[in-house]
Amino acid sequence: MKVLKFGGSSVANAERIKLVKKIVESNAKDDKQIIVVSAFSGVTDLLLEAAEQAALRNEGYTQIMEEIEKRHLDTARELLPVSSQSKILSAVKRELNTLETLLEGAFLIGETTSKLLDRILGYGELLSSYIIGEFFVSEGLDAIHKDSRTLIKTDENYGRAAVDFTTTNHLCETYFGTVTYKIIVAPGFVASSANGNSTTLGRGGSDYTAAIMAGAVNASVLEIWTDVSGMYTANPKLVKQAFAIPDISYEEAMELSHFGAKVLYPPTIQPVLMRGIPIHIRNTFHPEEKGTFIRKNTNGSSRPVRGISHIDNMALLSLEGSGMVGISGISKRFFEVLSLHNINVALITQASSEHSICIGIAEKDMQKAEKAVNEAFEYEIAAKKLNPVIVEDHLAIVALVGDNMKSHQGLSGKMFSALGQNNVNIRAIAQGASERNISAVIHKSDVKKALNTLHERFFEDNVKQLNIFVMGVGNVGEKFLNQIDRQKKYLKEKLRLNVRVVALSNSRKMYFDDNGIDLKNWKEALENGEAAGKEKFFEKVKELNLRNSIFVDNTASDIVAATYADYLKNSIAVVTCNKIACSSVFEHYSLLKDLSRKYNAPFLFETNVGAGLPIIDTLKNLVASGDKVNKIQAVLSGSLNFVFNNFNDKNSFNEVVKQAQAEGYTEPDPKIDLSGIDVMRKILILARESGYALEIADIENESFLPQESLDTVSVDDFYKSLADHKSHFEKIYTDAASKGCRLKYVAQFENGKAKVGLQHIPKDHPFYNLEGKDNIVLFFTERYNEQPLLVKGAGAGADVTASGIFADIIRAGNM
Ligand code: ADP
Ligand code: ASP
Numbered sequence: 051m052k053v054l055k056f057g058g059s060s061v062a063n064a065e066r067i068k069l070v071k072k073i074v075e076s077n078a079k080d081d082k083q084i085i086v087v088s089a090f091s092g093v094t095d096l097l098l099e100a101a102e103q104a105a106l107r108n109e110g111y112t113q114i115m116e117e118i119e120k121r122h123l124d125t126a127r128e129l130l131p132v133s134s135q136s137k138i139l140s141a142v143k144r145e146l147n148t149l150e151t152l153l154e155g156a157f158l159i160g161e162t163t164s165k166l167l168d169r170i171l172g173y174g175e176l177l178s179s180y181i182i183g184e185f186f187v188s189e190g191l192d193a194i195h196k197d198s199r200t201l202i203k204t205d206e207n208y209g210r211a212a213v214d215f216t217t218t219n220h221l222c223e224t225y226f227g228t229v230t231y232k233i234i235v236a237p238g239f240v241a242s243s244a245n246g247n248s249t250t251l252g253r254g255g256s257d258y259t260a261a262i263m264a265g266a267v268n269a270s271v272l273e274i275w276t277d278v279s280g281m282y283t284a285n286p287k288l289v290k291q292a293f294a295i296p297d298i299s300y301e302e303a304m305e306l307s308h309f310g311a312k313v314l315y316p317p318t319i320q321p322v323l324m325r326g327i328p329i330h331i332r333n334t335f336h337p338e339e340k341g342t343f344i345r346k347n348t349n350g351s352s353r354p355v356r357g358i359s360h361i362d363n364m365a366l367l368s369l370e371g372s373g374m375v376g377i378s379g380i381s382k383r384f385f386e387v388l389s390l391h392n393i394n395v396a397l398i399t400q401a402s403s404e405h406s407i408c409i410g411i412a413e414k415d416m417q418k419a420e421k422a423v424n425e426a427f428e429y430e431i432a433a434k435k436l437n438p439v440i441v442e443d444h445l446a447i448v449a450l451v452g453d454n455m456k457s458h459q460g461l462s463g464k465m466f467s468a469l470g471q472n473n474v475n476i477r478a479i480a481q482g483a484s485e486r487n488i489s490a491v492i493h494k495s496d497v498k499k500a501l502n503t504l505h506e507r508f509f510e511d512n513v514k515q516l517n518i519f520v521m522g523v524g525n526v527g528e529k530f531l532n533q534i535d536r537q538k539k540y541l542k543e544k545l546r547l548n549v550r551v552v553a554l555s556n557s558r559k560m561y562f563d564d565n566g567i568d569l570k571n572w573k574e575a576l577e578n579g580e581a582a583g584k585e586k587f588f589e590k591v592k593e594l595n596l597r598n599s600i601f602v603d604n605t606a607s608d609i610v611a612a613t614y615a616d617y618l619k620n621s622i623a624v625v626t627c628n629k630i631a632c633s634s635v636f637e638h639y640s641l642l643k644d645l646s647r648k649y650n651a652p653f654l655f656e657t658n659v660g661a662g663l664p665i666i667d668t669l670k671n672l673v674a675s676g677d678k679v680n681k682i683q684a685v686l687s688g689s690l691n692f693v694f695n696n697f698n699d700k701n702s703f704n705e706v707v708k709q710a711q712a713e714g715y716t717e718p719d720p721k722i723d724l725s726g727i728d729v730m731r732k733i734l735i736l737a738r739e740s741g742y743a744l745e746i747a748d749i750e751n752e753s754f755l756p757q758e759s760l761d762t763v764s765v766d767d768f769y770k771s772l773a774d775h776k777s778h779f780e781k782i783y784t785d786a787a788s789k790g791c792r793l794k795y796v797a798q799f800e801n802g803k804a805k806v807g808l809q810h811i812p813k814d815h816p817f818y819n820l821e822g823k824d825n826i827v828l829f830f831t832e833r834y835n836e837q838p839l840l841v842k843g844a845g846a847g848a849d850v851t852a853s854g855i856f857a858d859i860i861r862a863g864n865m
């Protein structure tokens with residue numbers, strides 16, 4: 051015999067019930083089948099709401115009743131042939147009338163007892179099973195409807211009655227053993243007491259009904275048909291990458307379901323476990339999928355962690371105080387009082403000092419528990435031996451589950467470090483004595499991030515998803531997005547990084563898509579986005595609370611630079627080509643570095659110096675490996691290099707600068723480049739990265755520009771002034787040329803002092819042949835003291851800058 055259970059969503063409407071029939075029919079050649087069904091999806095909730103409204107004397111309950119009636123009658127009409135409709139519809143109506151009378155009773159007396167509530171809630175299953183049974187008969191199946199209340203006997207603990215297995219097994223064996231029909235359709239969830247009162251087995255209890263029947267008849271298999279393809283590695287509604295676990299032990303499945311995997315009602319396992327009956331979880335909408343087998347001897351999996359689950363709406367309750375040490379029986383009294391008040395304890399931690407006990411309970415029980423415990427320890431609290439209990443709500447538990455966890459070391463370390471890296475604060479931890487479970491209590495708002503982080507860590511073969519938030523999509527930003535788009539596949543396959551751009555913003559608009567923005571159509575998406583705002587952008591990033599988040603600043607804005615601290619404090623990495631933050635006052639630079647360390651969030655700005663050239667990274671590696679920087683000499687301005695490479699006695703200085711601007715090598719205001727400000731910022735950053743607390747004002751800058759040019763206020767005036775001082779520039783050129791030297795704008799850092807300025811570079815110097823817009827840096831260190839370490843190459847341009855940002859993203863991903 052087989053037992054098949056179909057959940058609420060599998061029988062939500064006529065169309066779905068037809069799929070159920072197909073599944074049942076495909077087994078028709080087999081032995082007998084017991085078909086246990088839930089209420090049509092949502093009906094139990096509607097019944098509950100109707101009862102609550104009625105008890106509040108709110109007439110609105112009649113509308114809910116109408117909705118319930120309509121759903122059942124419509125479904126029956128759709129399923130049944132006209133010829134047999136009237137008999138069945140009037141039977142359904144009769145049941146609905148009784149239900150209405152019960153609700154009316156609740157309305158009149160203004161309350162529902164738990165006994166009445168069980169009677170009312172059971173109607174969902176009673177009606178659905180009756181309609182489905184009659185539908186099967188009308189389709190020619192050898193089927194009969196049987197009321198489970200005549201088979202499953204319980205005590206009178208309404209709401210969650212306990213099964214009397216001796217009587218139940220006997221009744222089931224007798225009935226199913228003698229019934230001649232091949233298909234028996236029975237309601238899940240409902241049962242009755244020895245006195246004949248209707249009871250229920252607890253919310254989600256239809257699974258349990260099916261398991262009780264399967265155990266009683268020693269079924270060959272218990273099939274749970276639902277709306278997902280098995281028991282997943284994590285709740286598939288929250289973790290997109292979760293997948294169905296092919297094979298899992300009874301104990302693991304029980305642990306997962308206890309810790310919130312709703313796909314299986316926790317008590318379900320007990321009745322089948324004893325007889326070794328396998329449970330097969332299957333998808334009604336995809337019967338071709340393999341599903342999950344829950345059984346004794348599972349095919350071993352190499353993964354120590356089998357699944358991750360969570361329970362929402364938890365609270366922590368802690369009892370502490372110096373008086374705890376030594377007073378015997380405190381724990382005993384503590385747990386007794388909780389049990390007396392029917393408070394279920396989901397998790398316990400006790401410090402070995404015995405100074406405190408901390409338990410996890412359902413949020414709804416929090417006030418009741420607080421009051422009960424404070425009352426029970428009234429004397430100790432008054433005597434100041436114990437403190438009044440401390441409660442904390444809005445929490446959740448996440449748990450790793452697996453039979454093999456005990457034979458693997460370091461799993462909890464991995465779990466907590468993965469959560470910590472993503473700024474998930476852990477309030478309490480517990481490891482089950484069976485070592486089949488490690489649980490952490492966290493804030494409710496972190497659940498999705500925590501589940502995804504843990505899933506990635508334990509199930510995704512080290513593929514790490516990076517969630518990127520990009521501000522600034524101009525020249526550099528656009529190139530950067532193109533590069534990501536081109537490299538996506540490679541990064542995933544070779545570097546195991548799954549790079550997803552989640553948000554884009556320019557100065558007018560911003561656009562978010564937490565499934566990842568399609569980089570082929572990002573411009574259109576951004577145009578249709580919402581109005582931009584730096585604050586709003588940050589708030590949204592924070593609210594999304596995604597793991598491995600990286601904020602990328604491709605702007606030159608000081609307002610954007612001022613927001614980095616906010617990101618870092620939320621463990622969001624910052625990657626930037628904007629030099630403003632790192633060249634601001636030292637205190638701010640060092641604050642950002644500290645936040646980065648404290649919150650485990652990379653802060654990377656390789657492109658601040660020399661665009662994509664690995665200058666800062668090289669410097670960091672030198673310092674980290676214990677080397678000491680004595681001197682840095684560098685040409686760091688692509689624009690100035692271009693200007694002095696092209697300026698000679700055949701052209702005028704002012705024309706060359708114009709040409710540089712026309713070719714895109716200078717800032718819109720060329721004075722920013724020519725005054726040396728940009729180079730000052732760069733050498734400042736290198737000095738700081740070498741370990742020196744320098745300020746911009748400490749840098750010597752002997753400008754080669756005449757004071758009058760420096761004083762101009764408009765770009766036009768600036769050019770005019772350059773032209774007016776033609777001879778000043780000619781002299782600069784001839785002074786150098788007469789000595790066989792070339793002009794280079796050099797930044798230098800030595801003995802803790804930095805300076806920038808134009809220098810005469812002789813033929814044998816490494817700077818002499820520097821072409822076009824190239825940059826060059828010489829590091830003279832303790833290790834590289836005679837021959838400096840040299841980094842040289844294209845140091846400006848959108849393409850190389852974009853690739854430098856890209857490299858920082860990969861660095862952040864690998865940290
Ligand atoms: P039914 O109505 O068929 O009894 P339920 O809604 O009770 O179905 O259970 C199925 C749901 O359980 C899924 O739709 C999914 O949202 C949820 N769920 C939570 N955790 C898991 C998990 N680990 N694996 C599968 N489903 C899960
Ligand atoms: N209909 C009941 C509920 O919603 C039982 C079940 O579906 O398993 O809780």
Ligand code: MG
Binds near residue numbers: 057314315
């Ligand atoms: Mg269920």
